[in-house]
Amino acid sequence: MSKRKMGWSEKKIERYISEGRGQGELKDYKPWLTTQSFSTKGNSPRLHGWKTDRMHEYFSDLEKFYFFILEWSEKVIDIREQYPILDRAMTADIAAELGAKHPCDHSTDCFIPFTTDFMITVVSRGKKTFLARQVKPSSQLEDPRVIEKFEIEAEYWYQKGINWAIVTEKDISTPLAKNIMNVHKYFHLENQEHEEDAQRLVKYLVEKKNTNGYWNLIDLADQFDELNNSSMGTSLNYIRHLIATKKISIDMYKNFVPRNVLLEEVEIPDQVLYKGEINNGFIS
Numbered sequence: 001m002s003k004r005k006m007g008w009s010e011k012k013i014e015r016y017i018s019e020g021r022g023q024g025e026l027k028d029y030k031p032w033l034t035t036q037s038f039s040t041k042g043n044s045p046r047l048h049g050w051k052t053d054r055m056h057e058y059f060s061d062l063e064k065f066y067f068f069i070l071e072w073s074e075k076v077i078d079i080r081e082q083y084p085i086l087d088r089a090m091t092a093d094i095a096a097e098l099g100a101k102h103p104c105d106h107s108t109d110c111f112i113p114f115t116t117d118f119m120i121t122v123v124s125r126g127k128k129t130f131l132a133r134q135v136k137p138s139s140q141l142e143d144p145r146v147i148e149k150f151e152i153e154a155e156y157w158y159q160k161g162i163n164w165a166i167v168t169e170k171d172i173s174t175p176l177a178k179n180i181m182n183v184h185k186y187f188h189l190e191n192q193e194h195e196e197d198a199q200r201l202v203k204y205l206v207e208k209k210n211t212n213g214y215w216n217l218i219d220l221a222d223q224f225d226e227l228n229n230s231s232m233g234t235s236l237n238y239i240r241h242l243i244a245t246k247k248i249s250i251d252m253y254k255n256f257v258p259r260n261v262l263l264e265e266v267e268i269p270d271q272v273l274y275k276g277e278i279n280n281g282f283i284s
Contacts, residue, residue, distance in 0.1 A: 213264030
């Protein structure tokens with residue numbers, strides 16, 4: 001990822017704050033940085049969040065995959081990306097104590113605010129907690145300057161009493177993330193009629209499973225389209241919706257190819273194989 005020529009100044013930081021960046025929760029949150037802040041290689045996806053009902057922006061596939069993992073977790077109730085640390089006096093003091101260099105725009109002598117990739121709100125056993133996460137490829141952890149900046153950030157969040165950690169590609173199940181990505185946009189259906197059709201499809205799957213569990217999902221979707229006088233592919237999208245909303249479940253750690261999934265492998269409707277925890281040691 002290569003940065004635009006976008007220097008930092010006190011005036012610019014004040015403008016970002018006045019615009020509400022890095023402030024708010026859920027739908028009202030505004031990221032400190034957006035994809036317009038950078039010139040990136042490849043795609044910079046914008047994704048509509050289930051939990052927040054707003055668009056999220058990410059600068060890498062790794063961040064995007066982690067976003068999908070967070071969306072899937074039932075314990076996560078808010079996701080705030082590109083979360084700023086605006087107390088630069090505190091991070092400057094920490095840097096001095098560590099003998100590290102604070103990020104600075106030398107053309108303006110302006111200390112640059114640290115930005116945490118994800119501030120996650122989690123509810124567990126009725127208690128709300130916050131988790132700060134940096135998402136980076138493991139290869140970047142070989143860079144001493146990257147580690148130096150992370151040490152400043154880690155110490156800041158430690159002093160604030162917030163759990164901080166680094167997430168790499170080694171902590172993310174790629175099949176899980178891709179499966180969530182493939183059903184993500186089907187979480188909401190267009191109207192109540194489609195919701196009712198999807199519920200009828202659940203009953204149809206239960207009936208079929210009780211008689212013959214060896215049908216694959218493509219054939220079952222095609223049969224239901226014909227019974228329901230729907231255009232071909234409609235019921236397959238309903239199946240994706242049912243998976244996204246956890247009304248039916250499959251093994252999300254295997255690549256989801258509908259033709260390869262037999263009905264006997266589908267749990268209907270309550271037995272969920274994956275309960276929403278993030279199994280990388282960060283959320284339990």
